[in-house]
Amino acid sequence: xxxxxxxxxxxxxxxxxxxxxxxxxxxxxxxxxxxxxxxxxxxxxxxxxxxxxxxxxxxxxxxxxxxxxxxxxxxxxxxxxxxxxxxxxxxxxxxxxxxxxxxxxxxxxxxxxxxxxxxxxxxxxxxxxxxxxxxxxxxxxxxxxxxxxxxxxxxxxxxxxxxxxxxxxxxxxxxxxxxxxxxxxxxxxxxxxxxxxxxxxxxxxxxxxxxxxxxxxxxxxxxxxxxxxxxxxxxxxxxxxxxxxxxxxxxxxxxxxxxxxxxxxxxxxxxxxxxxxxxxxxxxxxxxxxxxxxxxxxxxxxxxxxxxxxxxxxxxxxxxxxxxxxxxxxxxxxxxxxxxxxxxxxxxxxxxxxx
Numbered sequence: 001x002x003x004x005x006x007x008x009x010x011x012x013x014x015x016x017x018x019x020x021x022x023x024x025x026x027x028x029x030x031x032x033x034x035x036x037x038x039x040x041x042x043x044x045x046x047x048x049x050x051x052x053x054x055x056x057x058x059x060x061x062x063x064x065x066x067x068x069x070x071x072x073x074x075x076x077x078x079x080x081x082x083x084x085x086x087x088x089x090x091x092x093x094x095x096x097x098x099x100x101x102x103x104x105x106x107x108x109x110x111x112x113x114x115x116x117x118x119x120x121x122x123x124x125x126x127x128x129x130x131x132x133x134x135x136x137x138x139x140x141x142x143x144x145x146x147x148x149x150x151x152x153x154x155x156x157x158x159x160x161x162x163x164x165x166x167x168x169x170x171x172x173x174x175x176x177x178x179x180x181x182x183x184x185x186x187x188x189x190x191x192x193x194x195x196x197x198x199x200x201x202x203x204x205x206x207x208x209x210x211x212x213x214x215x216x217x218x219x220x221x222x223x224x225x226x227x228x229x230x231x232x233x234x235x236x237x238x239x240x241x242x243x244x245x246x247x248x249x250x251x252x253x254x255x256x257x258x259x260x261x262x263x264x265x266x267x268x269x270x271x272x273x274x275x276x277x278x279x280x281x282x283x284x285x286x287x288x289x290x291x292x293x294x295x296x297x298x299x300x301x302x303x304x305x306x307x308x309x310x311x312x313x314x315x316x317x318x319x320x321x322x323x324x325x326x327x328x329x330x331x332x333x334x335x336x337x338x339x340x341x342x343x344x345x346x347x348x349x350x351x352x353x354x355x
Contacts, residue, residue, distance in 0.1 A: 029068035035060045036158055038167045043159070049074045053081050061170050062137040063158075065151070069093055069130075069141050082107070082134060092141050095128040099231035101238050107134040108244050110174075110235060113228035114142070114150060114181050117191045124188060124221055126228070129181070133174045133246055140177065150184045151177060171251045178236070179258050185229065185265045189272070192221065196272060200279055207286035215279055222273050229269060233262050300349060307341045 031052040033044045037060045044055045052064060069075070069092055079089050088109045091097050102109040110131040118125050127149075132139040142149060154176050157165050165176055195218065202211050236259040242252055311334060315324070324330045349355045 029066060029071055029074060031067075032063075032065040034063045034065075034155070034158055036063075036166055037061065041158055041161075041166065043155075049077050053077065060136070061173060063140070063170075063173055064137070065140045065142070065149075067142045067144055067149075069095070069143055078139065082132065082137070082139065084132065088132070092130045095143050097128060097130075099228065099235050101235045103244050107132050108246055110178075112178065112181055112232055112235065115185060115188050115225070115228065116150065117188045124224070126224070131174060131177065133170060135246065136170050138170050138173050138177070150180050154180055168251070169248065171247045172254070175251055175254050175258065179254070179261070182232070182258055182261045182265065185225075186261075186268075188225070189265065189268050192218065192272060196275060196279075200275075200282070203279060203283050204286060207283045207290070212283055215276065215283065219273075219276050222269060222276060225269050226266075226273070229262065229265050233259070233266060236262050296354070300354065304342055304345050307345075308338050311338060 029047055029049065031046050031049065033046070033052050033055050035042045035055070035057050040060065042057075044052070046052050046055075056062060064078075066074075066078075072093065075089050075093060078084065079086070083106060085104055088102065088104070091102075091109070091111065097111040099112050100110070110133070112129055112131070114127045114129045116125045116127075127143050129149075130141040132141075140151075154165075154173075157163055157176070165172060199211060199214055199218070203215070236255060239247055239255045240252055240259050242249070247255070315322070315334065324334075327333075346355070
């Protein structure tokens with residue numbers, strides 16, 4: 001996971017400028033348009049922005065979801081259709097934004113991070129999602145199709161007439177989309193929690209450098225999660241306080257529930273960060289204990305061989321007058337002395353519980 005993305009902002013650039021470095025005119029764009037009310041729902045899938053904008057009806061809520069944000073002509077057409085501010089379009093076009101909420105006269109703009117857990121690579125896939133809420137429409141912009149998004153349950157609820165989503169306005173639709181993103185954080189945290197438990201057991205059993213690398217990878221993921229979730233708390237809090245008339249009081253009650261879920265995610269992230277910090281201490285303690293065990297064994301071996309080395313050194317000297325060298329029982333006596341010395345030291349070490 002990349003914690004930092006390349007900043008393409010040019011110093012002194014005019015505010016609201018769609019940057020040429022971010023423009024990909026031939027980028028494939030996937031557009032989904034859903035029109036619905038209490039008794040009607042219709043969906044259109046297209047790659048042409050003109051067809052998507054022309055697909056409209058009166059007295060319905062419109063949800064336009066766009067995968068692909070680097071085609072500036074497409075963004076300009078949407079901006080002209082819905083009277084979007086140039087600064088808003090600039091924020092959509094490049095994926096460097098932190099979660100935030102901006103209030104305009106006719107709409108509100110929200111940026112969040114949509115996170116998904118890749119079960120194959122066991123890593124987090126991050127993607128910036130931008131929302132524009134108007135009186136009877138919601139626009140959602142995603143960077144690209146990174147193995148799909150998390151909004152399929154919302155689409156199924158719209159098509160199946162499940163819950164109150166079809167009977168409510170665009171503000172309730174925005175709430176359900178944000179709620180889906182936040183709920184998906186719990187799935188990610190569940191996956192990370194399982195990996196943390198496995199790693200904790202492995203660190204105690206075998207504190208190898210490979211597992212230390214995995215540990216620091218998890219710490220980086222938690223740092224990115226914290227970076228994504230903490231600003232989101234501010235966004236949801238502003239929505240709950242009702243700083244715009246586009247969010248009805250009935251919807252703000254549900255937004256309060258999203259705020260509670262966000263706080264739970266933050267608490268879980270902080271708990272996991274503390275656990276990972278303590279696991280570094282566990283790793284260092286395990287390494288230290290293993291090193292102490294090795295040094296202990298080597299020290300015992302060295303201590304046992306000290307008297308043996310002394311005896312071998314004494315009788316290895318090349319003096320002519322050493323009576324023991326010509327003694328008939330000299331050789332076996334030296335061996336007996338060595339064996340007794342080793343046995344005595346082993347008994348002593350065992351009595352002291354050093355073995």
